[in-house]
Amino acid sequence: MNKHALSAALLAVLACTGPARAAAPAQAQIEQLIERFKAAIIxxxxxxxxxLFVPEGGSWFEVLGEDAFRRIKARKPDLSRVHPDSFRHFxxxxxxxxxxxxxKFENVRIHTDGAVAAVYFDFVFLVDGKRNNVGSETWQLVHTNDGWKISAMAYSSYPDRAR
Structure with a gap:
């Protein structure tokens, strides 16, 4: 193999493994962020x-599930299915x-290249030990100078399925 072909092969290998290597420590750091989130709620x-959040510029949305939306809309005709909110309010x-x-989180999936990440999971929100709300949640994360921060959050809301 000539020198140029060897260099090209080496660069191809590095290009394929670079993000994977960067993602391994990021995965563990993101898992720690998830645990800190759950502990802060408790x-x-x-x-x-x-x-745990980027202080400015983030977004937060609740999206009512079909059953809950129909049931609540019957009482409140002006109800929007999507509710913008903020991490500060939460x-x-x-x-x-x-x-x-x-x-409580289940089926947690993390995708990252070491600079940005997406986290997706199913959740159950408990109040006084009782299921209050269930759904799926997704976070967009950015790796800041101060570690991983949540920059955006959206979740489905099925309070009617919690019982």
Missing amino acids: AHDQAGLEA AAFVAGAKQPIEE
Whole structure:
């Protein structure tokens, strides 16, 4: 094999394995972020929860599932299926909750190249140990100077399936 062919082959290998190598430590760091998120909810830790998000420019959306949307829309005809919100509002809700609350994650999938990531999972939100809401949730993450931060969140909401 000539020198140029060997160099091209080496570059091809590095191009294929570079992001994978970068993704391995990122995967573990993202898993830690998920655990900190769950722990902050249980602890009613507003500041801890807020610290997990990019402070400016993010987005947050709840999308009602079909059954819940139909049922609630019957009572509130002007209801929108999509509700924009913010992590700050959620963190304040968590901090002010009078009962124990917890979000349980299942089927967590993480995709990352070490700079950006997507996390997708199914969740059950518990209030006082009882299922209050279920759905699927997706996070967009960015790797900042201060570690991984959630830049966007969207989740489906099926409160009628929680029972």
